[in-house]
Amino acid sequence: MQYIPCVAFAAAAAGCSTYAPVAQNTPKLRVPEQFATAADTGSMAALPWQRFFTDSSLRALIDTALHNNPDLLSAVQHMQEAQANVLQSRAALLPVVNATVSAGLDHYGKYTMNGVGNDDTNLSQNVKGKRKIPDPTPDLFVGLRSSWEADLWGKLQQRKKAAVARYLATGMGRHLLVTELVAAVASLYYQLVALDREQAIVQENITLQANALELVKVQKLGGRATELAVQQFNAQLLNTQAIAYEKKQQAIALENELNNLLGRFALPVLRSKDFAGMGDSAAAGIPAALLQRRPDIQQAAFELEASKADVQAARAAFFPSLVLSPYTGFNAFRASVLFNGASLAYGVLGSVTAPILNRRELKANFSVADARQQVAFQQYRKTAVQAYNEVLTQLEQIRNAGEIARLKQQELEQLTNGVATAKDLYMAGYANYLEVITTQKNLLDASLESIEVQRRKTVATINLYKALGGGWDWP
Template sequence: MHIYKPFYKKLWPLLILLITLGCMQGCKPSGALRQLSLRALPDTSFTVRNNADTLTSIPVWRNYFRDALLIRLIDTALINNPDYQIALRQIDIARAQLQMRRAALLPTVNGIVSGGIDKYGDYTMNGVGNFDTNLSPNIKSDQRIPNPTPDLFVGFRSSWEIDVWGRLKAQRNAVASQLLATEQGVRFTKTQVVAMVAELYYTLQAIDDELQIVDKNLALQKQALDIVKVQKDAGRATELAVQQFAAQIHNTNAIKIQLQQELIAAENLLNQTLGRYPKRIDRTQSFINMPTPLLPVVASLKDMLLQRPDVQQASLQLAAANFDIKAAQAAFYPAISLTPYLAFNAFNLATWFRPGSLAYGGLAGLTAPIFQQRQLKTNLAIQDNVRQQQHWVYQQKLLHSFSEFATQWHNYNHQEQILQQKQQEVAALTAAVTTAKELYAAGFANYLEVITTQKGALEAELQLITAKKNWMLSSVHLYQSLGGGWQ
C-alpha cells in the first residue's frame, strides 16, 4: 500500500494552503457594531395616602384582594384558563430547547453496525494492492483478502466540535435567556388573568347593585303612579300626569332589561376566563360598601417598574439577541472538530470479533468558511437588526410601563374624588325626592318636578355605582401597572 504515500504527500501543501487562506478570509473582522443606549427611567416616588393601612411593597394577589369568593375564582382561572395553560407549555418547550443547546457542547457518540462488499477490478489500485498483499509470506491464511471483499464494522464513532471561539456557548446562553424571558412572559400572562378575573367580578357586583337600585326605584315609581291615579280620580291630576308617570316606569324597565343583558354577558365572559361553560357565579353582596384593596406606597418607582414581568421579558430578550450576535461573529472563525472511533472491523465473519479485529482511530479537523462570507455577513446583519429591534422593544416597554403607571395612579385618585362627589349628589337628590313628594302632596309642586327629581335620583344612584366600580377597577389596574399579580 506504500504506492499511495507519494500521492498523499503531494496533497499536503495544497491542503495547508487552503486552510491558511480559509483562516485569513474566515477570521476577517466584520466591522464594529452600532452602540445602543437606553433612556433610563426617572427615579420618582409616589404616595397614595398616609395611613396605617397602606403597604410598603407589592403584595401577592392573595393578600391584595380581600374577597374570599374572588380569591377562589382566581385560583380556578389559574388552573383552567386556556391562555395561561398555553403559556405554561411554552416554558416546557423553552427548557427542552435549552437542553438541546447544552448537549451541543458535548461530544456525540453513535453506535454503528454496518456491512458491505466490494468487488475490485484486476486493474484497480485496490485490486492490484490486495493481490500483491495476498502473495506476501508475512500474512496468515485468515488474513488473506478475499475478492469480493466484505467490510464488517461494529463499534462507536464520536464527533466533538471544540468550542474554541465560544459560538456554541453563546447559542446556549441565548436560549437560556429566551427561557428566562418565556418565564417572565408567563408571569405577565398571569397578571393579565388575575386582573381580568377581578375586573369582571367587580363588574358583576356593580351590576347587581344597579339592578337593586332599579328595582327600588321601580317600586317607588309604581307607588307614585298609583297616587297620581287616585288624584286623577279625585280631580286633582290629569291624564297627562298619569301618562308621564307610566312612561317613566317603562323607561326604568328598559334600563333593567339592559342591565340584565350586561349581567349575562359579564358572567359568561368571566366563566370563559375561568375555563368553564356558563353558570351562575357566586359573589359578595353590597358592592357599594366593599373596601378597596390596600395600595402600596411606591418608595422607588424605578425599582418596581424594572421588576414588571413584561419589562423583564424585554430585557432578557435583548440579552438573548446580544448572545446571538456573539454566535454570529464566532461563525467567521474556523471550527475545530475531533472524530474518534472504536470498533471491531474485519473482512471475514469468522475473525470479526477477535481481539485482533479491534480498531480505533481519530481525526482532527479544522473547517474554515471560505466561500460563505456573504452568508455569514448577511446572518450577522440580520442578528444585529434583531438586536436593535429588541433594544427598541425594551425601550418601548420602559416608556409604556412608566406612562401606564402614571396614568393609573392619577386615575385612582381622581376616581376616588369622583366617588365622593357622587355620594354627595345622591344624598342631595334622595332628600330632594322626599321634598318633591311632600310638596306635590301639599300642592306646591307639579308632577313634572316629581318625575324630574326621581329620574335625576335614579341616574345619580346608577352613576354612584359606576363611580365605585371605576374606583375598584382603577385599583386593579394600578396594582397591575406595578407588576402585581404574578407573585
C-alpha cells in the same frame, strides 16, 4: 499528499482573517427616579394576590382561574418547549456518540491503487489464510463512532445562552399571563358587584315609581290630576323596568365572561354586596422597581439578552471550527474474524474548516441578528415606557375618581332632598308632575353614576396593582 497540510493551513488562515463585523452598541435605559404624583418607597405590588384581595369569594375564583384557564395551561406547554430548546443547545456542546453496524463490498480495478496494493499484499509471504484480502473486498464494522465540535470561539455557548434567556423569557410570559388573569378576574368580579348594586337601586326606584303612579291615579279620580300625568308617570315606570332588564342581561354577560376565564361552563358566580375586600393602598414605589418587578419588562429584557447572544454566535461563525471524530470497534473484511481481538480498531480524525465562499451568507446572518438585537432593545424600551405611563394613569384615575365620588355623594344628598321636596310641593299644588318625574329621574341617574364611579376607582386600583407588577407570585 504534501499539498494537503498546506491547503488546510491556508483554509484556517483565511478563516482567521475573515471579516468579522462588530455589533452595534445598545444604549442603556434610564428611568425617572420617582413617579410624578407619588414618592413612595414601598410598593403595593410586593403583596401577593392572596393578601391583596381579602374577599374569600374573589380569592376562590382567582384560584380556580389559575388552575383551569386554557391560556395559562398553554403557557406551561410553551415553557416546556423552551426548556427542550435549552437541553438541545446544551447537547450541542457534548460529543455525539453513535453505535454503528456497517457492511460494505468493493471490487477494485486492476489499475487502481487499492487494486494493485491488494494484489501485492496477497503475494506477501507474511499474509496467509484469513488475512488474505478477498476480491471483492467486504468492509465490516461494529463499534462506536463519535463526533465533537470544539467550541473554540464560544459559538455553541452563545447559542446555549440565547436558549436559556428565551426559556426565562417564556417563564416571564407565563407570569405576565398570571398577572393579567388575576386582574381580569378581579375587575369582572367588581363589575358584577357594581351591577348588583345598580339593579338594587333600579328595583327601589321601580317600587317608588309604582307607588307614585298609584297616587296619581287616585288624584285623577279626585280631579286633582290629569290623564296626561298618569301617562307620564306610567311611561317613567316602564322605562325604569326596561333598565332593570338591561342590567340583568349585562350581569349575565359578565358572569359568562368570567366563567370563560375560569375555564368552566356557565355557573352562578358567588359574590359580595360591596366593594370591600381589597387593599386600598395606592403605594407605587419607585420606577426602577418596575424593571425588576413587571413580568413584561423582564420578558423583554430576557429577549434582549437572547438577541445579544445571537449576535455573538453569528460573529463566532466567521472563525474556523475544529471537529474531532474518534471511533473504536471491530473492523474486518471477513465475518468469521470480525469479533476476534486482533480485529479491534480505533482512531481519530480531526478537521479544521473555515468559511471562504459563504462569507456573504454569514454576513447576512450577522446583519439579521444585529438588527433583531436593536429591535429587541426598542421593544424593551417601549415596554418600560409604557409601564411607567400606565402607573401614572392609574394613580391619577384613583385620585380623580375619589374626588368625583365625593362630589357625587353631595349631589345624591341634594337630589334625595329634592325628590322629597318635589313630592311635597306637588301634593300641595305648588309643583307639577313633570318636576316630580324630572327629580326622580335625576336621582336614579346620579345613583347609577355614583356606583359607576366607585367601580372605576376599584378597577383603577386593580389596574395599578397589575401595572406595578403585582399578582404573579404563584407557583
